[in-house]
Amino acid sequence: MAKKIFDYDVLVIGSGAGGSIAATAIARQGKRVALIEMNALGGDSANFGDVPAGAMINIARIYSEAKGAGKFGIRSNTIGYNYPTIKAWKEKVVSKTSSGGGKRYYQSVGVTVIPGLAHFISPHEVSVNRRHISAEYILVASGAEWAMPKISGIDKVEFLTPASALELIRPPKSLFVIGGGAVGLEFARLFSAFGTKVYVGEIAPRLLPREDEEAGKLAAKILSEQYGVTSLTETRVTRVSKEAVAKRVTFLRGREEHSVKVEAILLAAGKTPRVDIGLENAGVQYSPRGIEVNEHLQTSSKHIFAAGDVLGGFGLTHVALMESRVVAHNILHKNKVSPSYHSIPRITYINPEIASVGMSEDDLIKRDLNYKKSIVPLGIIGRSIITDTHEGFVKVLADKKSGRILGATVAAPSAGEIIHELTLAIQHNLTASDVANTMHAFPSWSEAVRIACAKI
């Protein structure tokens, strides 16, 4: 029987982190690759997420630091900001990432870019603007979108998502953030730095519920003390309604009903995978949590792979990039590989940054693992005294018997950089002594990592 002729060797649905790496890597091996994108090239992270939010958060950090520089002899009384200029900077940053000139780049590596919404019509074929495109292999990297929580009246009031919040023409006077995870806190910090009164509603007993308890407590403390953010933990938002030009948010806390009037509401309570792309027509199994895959990221239809947020896992760009590389390898080679999820760094961009890697203490308790821990406050190291920065800590969790590092949290300036030393340690099964016996420069924030490891 003659081999079926397809339009392309590989079809990639989504040009974000989960799709772009695979598309280019496979095309570089001489395969015919098409990339379908329904929105801006580069996906959510580059256009509406990490990159623009990061640009704005960085400006908020500069502004806050400048305002607080009086104690160092800097005259900071007249410091102000111009929001349109801040937004213009954010746009410039976005234009410099993969989304700017992206089509030309993809064409240069031999990837055909097809704009439009992909919908499976059969296992090897999708429809894009009524054009039927077939491929031998397909990678679904359609991403995720912000979930709409079940709150009475939410469909009748205007609300913000992390993407639309970045498009506001000015910071709102007051804001209720639904969701006290990393993204919710980053936006709380961003807008409160520019003078917005922010409330954060989180259903869990602490902010950053996926991180260690110390991280959540520190986040609540610094957001309150530095920015006047009101953290409402163990809070369930039950109703939202319009009140003239404002919105009223009603919530249950400690079995009592409370409400606040705010100018804007931001939904940041998790994402839901984009699976409404006719997966049934391709025999791909999925649930509301995402597409189901095996250890090689193959779906229930073996020629269809999935990567990134559509898997419903971590929602992190670097995880999607890793999965995309794995899929590229598995499409190109017979010896299939699997993604490794045991040393994933996670960063919350508040001030100081909070970064973690590996297992949290809760994870270790759940798994009934014997562990040792050490926590070192940032205040004991030289860099802290030099910069008058005292809030923060380094926490290391290690296997009780072997001393192998299992997890770590760093709350410090540049924690997002420091965490990679511990990521490397976990990835390569290093012990706390291995890190403690490694020379760390004085004065540096990383000294706290060495001390925490030495104390294990």
Added chain:
Amino acid sequence: MNSYVVKSGGMHESEIFDPLKLHGSLMAACLAVRALEGEAHMVAQKITEKVMDWLETKTEVTSEDVRRVAALNLQTYQPEAAYIYETYKTML
């Protein structure tokens, strides 16, 4: 924007989605479980509107997609009719 419906497998020409055709098949499913005509009409109307909302962003879907989304919504209003509708073979 018109949405087109392609028969399963994409082996046939696609045709413009016809809400009346869907309404008729939903009516038939409701009447098959002895729903009153007025109620059947109302439910069919409601489901057809929901399917049209779902189609809003889509240029082309399969007849199976339409059946699946309609059945899913019908489950809320008329579970018995949803069963009949899901198991009935030809719609479009």
